[in-house]
Amino acid sequence: MASSAAMRDLQRELESKANDLRKLQKDIAKNHEIRKKYTVQLGENELVLKELDLLSEDANVYKLIGPVLVKQDLAEANANVRKRIEYISAELKRLDATLQDMEDKQNSKKEGIMKVQQKIQVLQAGKAKV
Amino acid sequence: MATARGKGTVTSLSSTFPAEEARKAADLVNHTINEKRSELDNLRSFVADNTNLINLVQRLPDELHHHIQVPFGKAAFFPGRLVHTNEFLVLLGEGYFADRTAKQTVDILKRRGQTLESHVDSVKAVIKDLKAEASFFYRTAEEAAEGLVEIREELSDDEDSEGSQEKEDAASEPEVGIGSSAAVLDDEEYARIMSRLDELEKEELEEEEEDEDTEDHRDVTNGEDFNNSEQSEVQHHTKVLSDSISLPNDADKSIHTYLNLQPNHKDDCSRGKDILQKFVERPMEEDNVPSVVKTSFPSESRSKSEVYVPAPKPEVGNQLSRQVKTDSLKAFTGSIIERTDNLQISPDREPINQPSNSQPSKPVSRFKMQRRGV
Numbered sequence: 001m002a003s004s005a006a007m008r009d010l011q012r013e014l015e016s017k018a019n020d021l022r023k024l025q026k027d028i029a030k031n032h033e034i035r036k037k038y039t040v041q042l043g044e045n046e047l048v049l050k051e052l053d054l055l056s057e058d059a060n061v062y063k064l065i066g067p068v069l070v071k072q073d074l075a076e077a078n079a080n081v082r083k084r085i086e087y088i089s090a091e092l093k094r095l096d097a098t099l100q101d102m103e104d105k106q107n108s109k110k111e112g113i114m115k116v117q118q119k120i121q122v123l124q125a126g127k128a129k130v
Numbered sequence: 131m132a133t134a135r136g137k138g139t140v141t142s143l144s145s146t147f148p149a150e151e152a153r154k155a156a157d158l159v160n161h162t163i164n165e166k167r168s169e170l171d172n173l174r175s176f177v178a179d180n181t182n183l184i185n186l187v188q189r190l191p192d193e194l195h196h197h198i199q200v201p202f203g204k205a206a207f208f209p210g211r212l213v214h215t216n217e218f219l220v221l222l223g224e225g226y227f228a229d230r231t232a233k234q235t236v237d238i239l240k241r242r243g244q245t246l247e248s249h250v251d252s253v254k255a256v257i258k259d260l261k262a263e264a265s266f267f268y269r270t271a272e273e274a275a276e277g278l279v280e281i282r283e284e285l286s287d288d289e290d291s292e293g294s295q296e297k298e299d300a301a302s303e304p305e306v307g308i309g310s311s312a313a314v315l316d317d318e319e320y321a322r323i324m325s326r327l328d329e330l331e332k333e334e335l336e337e338e339e340e341d342e343d344t345e346d347h348r349d350v351t352n353g354e355d356f357n358n359s360e361q362s363e364v365q366h367h368t369k370v371l372s373d374s375i376s377l378p379n380d381a382d383k384s385i386h387t388y389l390n391l392q393p394n395h396k397d398d399c400s401r402g403k404d405i406l407q408k409f410v411e412r413p414m415e416e417d418n419v420p421s422v423v424k425t426s427f428p429s430e431s432r433s434k435s436e437v438y439v440p441a442p443k444p445e446v447g448n449q450l451s452r453q454v455k456t457d458s459l460k461a462f463t464g465s466i467i468e469r470t471d472n473l474q475i476s477p478d479r480e481p482i483n484q485p486s487n488s489q490p491s492k493p494v495s496r497f498k499m500q501r502r503g504v
Contacts, residue, residue: 044223049243051238059220064225077226084224 007123014116021109028102035095042088049081144274152274156267163260170253173246180243185235191216191232206330 052074055061062069062079072080190196193215198208218235230238295429 041224047242048226050225050241051228052226054237055228060229062219062227062229064227069227072226081224081226125469 003123003127007127010116010120011124013043014113014120017109017113017116021106021113024102024106024109028099028106031095031099031102035092035099036094038088038092043086045085045088046122049078049085052078052081075103138281141280143270143278144282146280147270147274149271149274152267152271156264156271157265159260159267163264163406166257166260168252170250170257173250173253177243177246179252180239180246184239185244186234187218187235187239187374 054085055074058075061072061074061075063072063077063080064070190212194213195215198210198212199207201210216232218232220230220235220238221227222238316375330421
């Protein structure tokens with residue numbers, strides 16, 4: 001009886017841990033997606049910056065804000081793009097850090113699950129003997 | 131599944147990589163390959179669009195205005211006229227636009243095309259990698275299904291020593307080869323290898339001799355005075371040694387000349403003579419060393435010769451006759467004069483010892499080998 005109770009406990013533990021792991025994996029996937037988006041944006045911004053650098057001083061530059069095109073100073077546009085790139089880079093770094101953190105957590109969770117599974121196996125083996 | 135027997139273990143591949151799992155992994159990789167392929171197709175369509183757009187933009191300023199169908203709403207068109215054909219408002223990305231001429235627009239589009247191309251290339255590389263991975267997985271699955279086993283054996287110590295023994299044997303073999311190479315006369319490649327070997331031997335000896343000779347060298351540098359016969363003997367001895375071997379510059383030169391000569395001298399006999407020349411020339415240059423010096427040799431040279439030449443006397447006698455023979459082959463004065471001089475002065479042992487003494491151990495061994503070869 002006692003062994004079956006312990007077994008039930010262990011199985012419950014395993015289930016909760018598996019759920020945690022699933023959640024973590026979902027988070028990681030989400031993180032990956034966000035990261036991908038940011039990388040694309042970074043690439044686009046870098047392209048824009050390159051083109052803006054190539055423009056002559058007196059070129060007309062517009063920014064699309066909502067439904068209207070607003071004329072902008074070239075220098076201003078340049079500064080804006082640069083700032084945006086900086087922001088995205090920082091964001092990417094942050095995402096990397098959290099991703100690393102989550103992966104570590106995931107690994108530890110996996111190990112925990114393995115341990116619980118082993119325990120269950122041992123219990124089952126004991127049961128079979130008895 | 132693993133069976134441990136003695137030194138090695140035999141593991142069937144299917145126990146570590148079940149065929150089912152391997153196949154699954156391969157399928158997974160194939161799936162990603164397909165995803166990447168669709169990405170690649172997408173990129174290719176972008177590239178095509180871009181080139182089309184470039185063509186269009188290049189053509190537009192050809193005319194002052196174009197007659198076009200203007201889209202109105204979703205389904206309707208009405209005829210219109212396109213004016214200002216050389217003015218473009220180009221979207222740079224991120225909501226930024228710029229007024230550009232057709233030419234400038236084409237430049238921008240071309241740059242964009244280049245980035246697209248690089249994207250295409252990178253995706254292609256990724257697909258290639260994935261394909262290799264997939265093929266590996268499939269092969270693993272196949273092998274596991276066939277029942278391939280992995281055998282691991284640890285290399286024990288005695289096996290290792292055996293291996294080294296074999297290596298030593300293998301290393302000693304080429305030396306024998308040098309001796310018997312008299313048979314292989316016109317092999318220039320071989321000669322080059324041999325000369326390289328000789329060079330290495332000489333360098334080795336150089337290092338060995340350097341240690342022994344450092345004290346003697348000091349003597350040489352200190353004084354040219356030949357007051358003491360013993361000292362001069364030492365000097366002569368070291369000069370010979372250093373000239374032929376240990377002095378870096380001179381030795382290098384002699385080696386190089388030797389190397390240059392090497393391919394020309396195809397028969398071993400002349401080669402031996404050549405070496406002899408190198409070694410014996412030096413005493414000649416050492417302007418007439420007194421004969422007394424030679425007699426004082428045994429004290430030191432005997433002991434040295436014992437170290438260097440473990441070979442019995444008949445062999446040495448053979449050497450002598452060989453030298454005479456080589457001299458007769460080519461009119462080479464240096465060695466013959468030295469030799470006869472020695473012979474006259476002292477009974478058999480000293481002159482025999484002297485050359486072998488002046489020569490380090492390796493060249494002597496070469497003679498030995500020569501004899502073996504002949």
